[in-house]
Amino acid sequence: MSGAVCRRASPCRVQRGAALLLVLWLIALLTALVGGFALTARVEQMQGRVLVRGLAAQNAARAGIEYALSRAVQTDPRRQWRADGRPYQWRYADAAVEVSLVDEDGKVDINQADAALLAALLRAAGAEARQAEQLAGAIVDWRDPDLLTQPVGGGEDPDYASAGLPYGAKDAEFESVAELEQVLGFTPALYALIEPHVTVYTGRQQPEPTFASAQVLTALGMDGAQVTEQRRRWDPSSGPPPPGLPGGAALNAGSSGTYSIDSRARLADGREAVLRVVVRTGGSSVPGMAYTPLRWEEGASPR
DSSP, rough: OHHHHHHHHHHHHHHHHHHHHHHHHHHHHHHHHHHHHHHHHOOOOOOOHHHHHHHHHHHHHHHHHHHHHHTTOSSSTTTTOOSEEEEEEEEEETEEEEEEEEGGGGGGEETTTOOOHHHHHHHHHHHOHHHHHHHHHHHHHHSSSSSSOOOOOOOOOOHHHHTSOOOOOSOOOSGGGGGGGSTOOOOHHHHHHHHHHHHEESOOSSSTTTTTTTHHHHHSSSSHHHHHHHHHOOOOOGSOOOOTTTOBSSSSOOOOOOOEEEEEEEOSSSSEEEEEEEEESSOSSSSOSEEEEEEEEEEOOOO
């Protein structure tokens, strides 16, 4: 009799065990779902924080551009920032901002400089002598309308074809400094050496030493390191006249109003943003802007 009772009770135990197993599976499923939602929310929160901090750093770097332009036009020498490449430190909210600006007149215009100056600049920047002559010739051949290769090297259409390049010399002026990367013989490393010292915005055959880098001054036949050190030590607010150059010219030329500006902002949490721009002051076609952007590069360093 007791055996019959056990047999009749067995299906009940099976049902209770199945129900318990189902409940445990449901709990595990709900736990996984809740954990997945929590992980997704956490990831989205972190992504949002990165985006917000990145935007804050970018705005701080943009503020550095605006502030540098306001200081560059100051007439009080104690407040004026000089456009010769020296770095200036500034605080904007919780960001540490480092800004340097260079008047474009202090750079070598690759549309106007002759081959001798271009070669001298390339040598001063680190290129070998023969390589510098060939690259300078190629720059001139790129922009001039004739089909004659420069005596020291250069590059016209047949030279580009021999090098396996699907294009020839442009036979027109450079529209941007970045076009140098297409000139025969240029490599990314060579371009990086010369890029900070050249421009397409001045129309000058000779750069202005007041704003020139040590490499440009060396290309002009001066002691670049000595001149830049004299320029760094000169404090116009204390009264002495500006340092002079060989021949008697003083380093006090007026600004052209076109500047290269590098602005790097670093937040307290290590987030960084970098802006590298070329701007021309004196009004803009864009409402609310006091300058015209000619070149604009943005970068960021996440943490």
